[in-house]
Amino acid sequence: MPLSSHRGLAVSPGIVIGRVLLLEDDIHRITKRQVSTAAVPAEIVRFERAVKDSTTELQAVFESARKEMGEEAAKIFLVHIAMMSDRRTFTAPVKSMIESEEVTAEYAVSQVLGQLAEKFRHSRESAFTTKVNDIDDLANRLLGHLSGRKESRLAKADKDTIVVASDLTPSLTAGLDRKKILGFATDLGGRTSHTAIVARALNIPAVVGCQDLVRAATEGATAILDGDHGMVIVNPDAATLTQYKARIEQRRLFQLSLSDLSNLPSKTADGTEIELVGNIEFPEQAAEVLSMGGTGVGLYRTEYLYLMNQAEPTERDHFQAYKKAVEALKGRPLTIRTVDLGADKMTQSRQDTPERNPFLGNRSIRYCLRNLPMFRLQLRALLRASALGPIKVMFPLVTSLSELRRARHLLNDVMEDLAEDSIPFDEKIQVGMMVEVPSAALMADAFAREVDFFSIGTNDLVQYTLAVDRTNERIADLYTPMHPAVLRLIRDVTRMARRRKIPVSCCGESAADLEFALLLLGLGLRTLSVSSSAIPSLKRLVRSVKVEQCERIARQAMAFDSEQAIAGYLRDQARKIIPEAFDGRTA
Ligand code: PEP
Ligand code: MG
Numbered sequence: 001m002p003l004s005s006h007r008g009l010a011v012s013p014g015i016v017i018g019r020v021l022l023l024e025d026d027i028h029r030i031t032k033r034q035v036s037t038a039a040v041p042a043e044i045v046r047f048e049r050a051v052k053d054s055t056t057e058l059q060a061v062f063e064s065a066r067k068e069m070g071e072e073a074a075k076i077f078l079v080h081i082a083m084m085s086d087r088r089t090f091t092a093p094v095k096s097m098i099e100s101e102e103v104t105a106e107y108a109v110s111q112v113l114g115q116l117a118e119k120f121r122h123s124r125e126s127a128f129t130t131k132v133n134d135i136d137d138l139a140n141r142l143l144g145h146l147s148g149r150k151e152s153r154l155a156k157a158d159k160d161t162i163v164v165a166s167d168l169t170p171s172l173t174a175g176l177d178r179k180k181i182l183g184f185a186t187d188l189g190g191r192t193s194h195t196a197i198v199a200r201a202l203n204i205p206a207v208v209g210c211q212d213l214v215r216a217a218t219e220g221a222t223a224i225l226d227g228d229h230g231m232v233i234v235n236p237d238a239a240t241l242t243q244y245k246a247r248i249e250q251r252r253l254f255q256l257s258l259s260d261l262s263n264l265p266s267k268t269a270d271g272t273e274i275e276l277v278g279n280i281e282f283p284e285q286a287a288e289v290l291s292m293g294g295t296g297v298g299l300y301r302t303e304y305l306y307l308m309n310q311a312e313p314t315e316r317d318h319f320q321a322y323k324k325a326v327e328a329l330k331g332r333p334l335t336i337r338t339v340d341l342g343a344d345k346m347t348q349s350r351q352d353t354p355e356r357n358p359f360l361g362n363r364s365i366r367y368c369l370r371n372l373p374m375f376r377l378q379l380r381a382l383l384r385a386s387a388l389g390p391i392k393v394m395f396p397l398v399t400s401l402s403e404l405r406r407a408r409h410l411l412n413d414v415m416e417d418l419a420e421d422s423i424p425f426d427e428k429i430q431v432g433m434m435v436e437v438p439s440a441a442l443m444a445d446a447f448a449r450e451v452d453f454f455s456i457g458t459n460d461l462v463q464y465t466l467a468v469d470r471t472n473e474r475i476a477d478l479y480t481p482m483h484p485a486v487l488r489l490i491r492d493v494t495r496m497a498r499r500r501k502i503p504v505s506c507c508g509e510s511a512a513d514l515e516f517a518l519l520l521l522g523l524g525l526r527t528l529s530v531s532s533s534a535i536p537s538l539k540r541l542v543r544s545v546k547v548e549q550c551e552r553i554a555r556q557a558m559a560f561d562s563e564q565a566i567a568g569y570l571r572d573q574a575r576k577i578i579p580e581a582f583d584g585r586t587a
Contacts, residue, residue, distance in 0.1 A: 001218065001221060001234075001235040002235060003233060003234070003235050003236055003237050003240065004216045004233070004234045004235065005231060005232070005233045005234075006185075006210045006211075006212065006213045006216065006231070006232045006233075006234070007210070007230060007231060008185060008186075008207040008208055008209045008210035008211070008213070008230045008231070008232065008473075009189075009190065009191050009196075009207065009208050009209040009230050009473070009476055010207060010226075010227055010228055010229055010230030010231075011189075011191055011193075011196035011199060011200065011206050011207065011208050011227070011230075012183075012196065012199035012200045012203070012204055012205055012206035012227050013200075013205060013227045013228050013533070014183065014203070014204075014205030014227045014228070014251075015205065015224070015225070015226045015227065015228060015244060015247055015248050015251060016162065016182035016183045016205050016224075016225050016227075016248075017160075017182075017222070017223070017224050017225075017236075017241070017244060017245070017248075018160040018161055018162040018182040018183070018222075018223060018225070019158065019160060019161060019162065019220055019221065019222060019223070020161075020162055020164050020217045020218065020219060020220060020221045020222075020223050020234065021153070021154075021157050021158075021161045021162070021163050021164065021219065022164050022165075022214065022217055022218070022219045023147075023150050023153060023154070023163060023164070023165035023168075024106075024147070024165065024166060024214050030106050030107055030110035030143070031107070031214065031215045032103060032107050033103060033104045033106075033107055034101075034102050034103060035098075035102055035103065035104055036102070037102060040098060040099055040102055043098050043104060043105050044095055044098055044099070044105070046105050046146060047094060047095065047098065047105040047108070047109070047146070049145075050105065050109075050142050050145035050146045051084055051085070051091065051142070053145045054084060054138075054141050054142050054145050055081055055084060055085065057141070057145075058077050058080050058081050058084075058141070059077075059081065061077050062074050062077035062078055062081075076134070079134065080134060080137065080138050080141075083134070083135075083138060084138060084142070089116060090112060090113075090116070093112045094108045094109055094112045095108075097111060097112065105146055106143055106146050106147060109139065109142055109143065109146070110139065110143070113135050113138065113139045113142075116135055117135040117136070120135065150165075150168075150172060151172065151175070154172070154175070154176065154177070154181070155177070157177065157180045157181060158180065159179070159180050160180070160182055161180055161181050161182060162181075162182055162183050162184065162185065162223050162225050163176070163181055163183075163184035163185070164184070164185050164186075164213055164214060164217045164223075164232075165184070165185075165186050165187075165214065166186060166187045166188055166214050167186050167187070167188040167189060167195070168184060168186055168195050169195065170194040170195050170197075170198045170304075170307055170344075170345065171307050171308055173195050173198040173199055173202075173204070174198050174201075174202065174281070174282075174304070174307075174308060176202070176204060178202065178203075178204065181204065182204075182205070182225070183204055183205035183206055183207075183225040183227060184199070184204065184206050184225075185206065185207045185208070185210055185213055185223075185225055185232045186206075186207075186208045186209070186210065186213075187209070187210050187211050187212065187213055187214050187473070188208070188209065188471075188473055189208035189209050189471055189473055190208065190209060190469070190470045190471045190472055190473060190476050190479060191208075191209075191470070191476065191479065191509065192459035192462075192463075192470045192471075192479075192508070192509050193208065193344055193470060193471035194344050194345050195208065196208055196509075197279075197281070197301075197509065197531075198281060200509075200531040200533065200534075201279075201280065201281045201282070201285060201531060203533055205225055205226075205227030206225075206227055207225060207226070207227055207230050207231065207232050208473065209473030209476050210232060210473075211473060211474075213232055213234075216234060217234050218234075221234050221235055222234075222235060222236060223235075223236075224236050224240070224241070224244050226244070226247075228251070254580055254581070255536075257580075258536035258537060258539075258540060259536070261293060261536050261539045261540060261543075262291065262292060262293035262536065262539075263293070264293075264539070264543070266293070266295070266539050266542050266543070267542065267543065268521075268542055268543070268545055268546055268547050268550075269543065269544065269545060269546045270546040270547055270548065272526070272547045273526070274521065274526055274527070274528070274542045275295060275296075275505070275526060275527040275528070276293065276294055276295065276527075276528055276530070276535050276538055276539060276542070277289070277294050277295055277296045277297055277298035277333075277335075277505070277527065277528070277529045277530075278292070278294040278296075278297050278298065278299075278529065278530065278531070278532045278535065279297075279298065279299040279300075279301070279507055279529050279530060279531055279532075280297055280299070280300050280301070280325070280532075281300075281301045281304040282304060283300075283321045283322070283324035283325035283328070284324070284328075285532065286324070286325040286326075286328035286329050286334070287328040288532045289329075289532045289535070290328070290329065290330070290332065291532075292532040292533065292535040292536060293535050293536060293539055294532060294535045295332055296329060296332035296333040296334065296335075297325065297329065297332075297333070297334045297335055297529075298335050298455065298505055298507050298527065298528075298529025299335055299337055299394075299455065299507040299529050300325060300334060300335060300336045300337060301337060301340060302318070302321075302336060302337060302338065302339055302340075302378065303339045303340045303341045303345050305317060305318060305321055305339075306339065306341055307341075307345060312374070314377075315377045315380055315381045316381075318377065318378055318381030318382065319381040319384055319385055322334070322336060322381060322382060322385035322388075322391070323385055323388055326385055326388050326389035326390075326391060327388065327389065329389065331389060331390065332390070333390045333391070333392060334389065334390065334391050334392070335391075335392045335393075335394050335432070335455070335529075336382050336385075336391055336392070336393055336394065337394045337395075337396055337434065338365070338368060338375070338378055338379070338382075338393065338394070338395055338396065338407075339364075339367070339368055339374070339375070339378055340363070340364045340396040340397065341363065341364070341367050342358060342361065342362055342363025342364055342366075342367050343358045343359045343361070343363045343364075344358070344359075344471050345363075359463065359469060359470075363397065364396045364397035365395050365396055365397050365398055365403055365407060366397070366403075368407075369403065369406055369407065369410075372410070375410060376410065376413075376414055379393075379410060379411055379414045380414050380417070380418065383411075383414060383415060383418055383425040383426070383429065384418070384423060384424075384425055386425050386426035386429050387424040387425050387426060390426075391426065391429060392429065392430040392431070392432060392452075392453070393411065393429060393430070393431050393432070394431075394432045394433060394434060394453075394455060395407045395431075395432075395433045395434065396433075396434045396436070396457070397434065397436055397437060397460065398433045398434065398435075398437075398440055398447070399437050399439045399440060400439065400443075401443070401446060401447065401450070404433060404447065404450060404451070405450070408431060408450070411431065415427070430452040430453060431451055431452050432451050432452055432453035432454060432455060433447060433451050433454065433455075434454075434455050434456070434457045434460075434507075435447075435454050435455070435456045435457065435461065435493050436456070436457030436458075436459070436460035436461045436464070436508075437460065437461065437464045438461070438464055438465050438489060441456075441461065441489040441490075441492065441493050442489070442492075444492060444493045444496035444497065445496045445499075445500070448496050448497055448499075448500035448502050449500060451502065452502060452503075453497075453502050453503045453504065453505070454493060454497050454502065454503070454504040454505070455504070455505045455506070455507045455529065456490055456493055456494075456504065456505070456506045456507070456508065456525075457507055457508050458481045458486070458490070458506060458508025458509070458510045458511070459508045459509055459510075460508075461481075461486060461489065461490075461508065462479060462480065462481050462483070462486055462508075462510075463479065465483070465485050465486050465489060466478060466479065466480075466483055466485070466486070480563050480567065481508070481510040481516055482516070482563040482566045482567040482570070483563045484558070484560070484561055484562070484563065484566065487519070487523075487557070487558060487566070488558075490506070490520070490523055490525075491523050491524075491558070494523050494524045494525055495524070498524060503526075503527065504525060504527070505525065505526075505527035505528065505529050506520055506525050506527075506528055506529065507528075507529035507530075509530075509531075511528040511529065511530050512528075512530040512531060512534035512538065514537060514538070514541050514574045514577075514578060514581055515567070515570035515571050515573070515574040516570065517538055517541060518541065518545065518550055518553055518554075518570060518573060518574050518577070519550075519553065519554050519557055519570055521542070521545070521547065521550040521554075522547075522550035522551045522552070522553050522554025522555070522557075523554050537578070537581055540578055540581070541574070541577065541578055544577050544578060545577060553570070553573050556569065557569055557570055
């Protein structure tokens with residue numbers, strides 16, 4: 001097999017060499033795979049078994065649906081069974097395609113159902129066009145039986161596996177077994193998609209947005225995944241393997257040199273203290289933040305309590321998670337961000353009616369303010385936990401003052417309830433907000449009078465300022481925090497916060513980029529919140545620069561009018577300061 005290399009987005013650092021496990025079960029992306037003539041009968045048997053298993057499953061679904069929704073509504077599952085056993089339109093064409101073209105059952109199923117869906121889609125009868133969804137449903141069920149569900153295939157992975165998929169959900173990513181899975185690469189996704197964030201949280205090297213990797217990779221092939229540079233090489237030759245093994249060693253030595261830094265203070269060369277804190281998704285990560293040299297948690301993404309479980313977390317689940325994190329931090333601050341569900345962070349079970357524009361839809365604080373019992377429950381648990389150690393509360397995606405006031409009002413209400421029941425909590429709990437939409441950034445002055453702190457979320461601020469979906473690999477080249485418009489917003493928010501004497505931090509992923517961090521320091525930020533793995537190299541940067549030098553660099557960067565010029569200039573400056581962090585880096 002020839003070597004093929006694929007460029008994607010470097011979203012979680014690390015270089016690994018392993019064998020490909022291909023997870024492709026999306027009807028629209030099944031690639032054509034030949035089987036040998038001798039393997040054709042086995043392929044047909046596999047197809048027949050999948051039809052039989054899907055039918056049994058659908059009969060059970062029909063029975064339970066009949067009990068819950070009544071005969072009429074449940075009939076749809078009988079329709080699915082009938083479609084699947086229709087010889088003329090389905091089973092015969094699939095078998096004949098496997099035989100004549102010598103292809104996998106998955107491919108034949110996807111083709112035959114795909115053609116059927118096309119016919120329905122172009123029909124003038126609306127009753128037919130709605131059938132397209134039924135076909136997709138059916139296809140997913142059959143493909144699940146043919147290839148195995150993603151979860152169970154992952155659970156059965158061998159050692160030294162590199163997962164290749166069109167996409168992975170954040171919860172699937174969080175469940176990856178680190179003892180066996182070395183890294184993963186996907187065709188979809190952007191740098192700040194939550195799958196990427198989870199990969200960083202779990203220290204799994206990852207490349208996303210490769211676009212054509214699933215098509216090119218074969219199950220079991222050797223692959224190199226370079227999460228530092230955003231590159232995946234399938235079937236590498238001997239020379240490439242030797243070159244990457246040397247890089248892995250070079251990397252190991254650099255990481256080793258950083259480990260000495262964890263107990264040293266995070267101070268610039270001219271003595272200004274820079275607070276380096278961690279972003280976490282799970283309470284277990286709090287201890288890791290400290291061990292990497294962080295001094296607290298600047299962002300705890302609590303929506304993962306929802307994303308990791310089918311059932312909604314109870315007040316006790318929330319409380320236990322916060323207790324675990326606050327105790328692990330041993331007196332260091334824990335900033336709990338209230339639930340930020342919606343957009344790309346939705347569980348299947350909560351995805352009732354898909355929205356046309358989910359990133360502009362019912363997400364985050366909006367979602368919470370429309371689901372008050374759920375929001376109250378979280379605030380209650382969070383306040384109870386505030387009796388155990390220093391906790392701050394932070395509201396996400398605030399776009400207007402009225403929204404902030406409603407959230408604060410609810411918090412006060414919950415405080416009164418607790419006080420009435422004599423349940424202890426921190427009455428002076430600090431209340432902050434994320435600045436992650438232009439409306440909040442432009443109104444920073446007004447907001448600063450009503451909160452105790454700001455945290456700038458560049459992941460969203462970039463997407464909303466530049467109108468670039470943060471998860472869309474097709475326009476990933478347009479997604480950059482270096483855009484002058486984004487920088488001006490950050491500069492102004494920081495100025496307003498200083499003027500009103502409230503602390504301001506940056507907790508977007510770009511705070512971990514050395515060149516961007518250099519600029520943030522120059523713009524006046526003194527707290528950076530990043531994945532714990534990024535803390536050591538940031539500390540190295542902090543200890544190598546003077547504030548005045550950063551300010552000069554920021555002034556110069558702000559004088560450029562294009563993101564390319566700014567990015568190039570900052571890269572040159574950062575490279576001069578810590579050349580070893582940029583060794584071999586091309587992008
Ligand atoms: C952000 O938007 O920058 C942020 C930190 O929040 P999240 O990535 O969870 O949306
Ligand atoms: Mg955000």
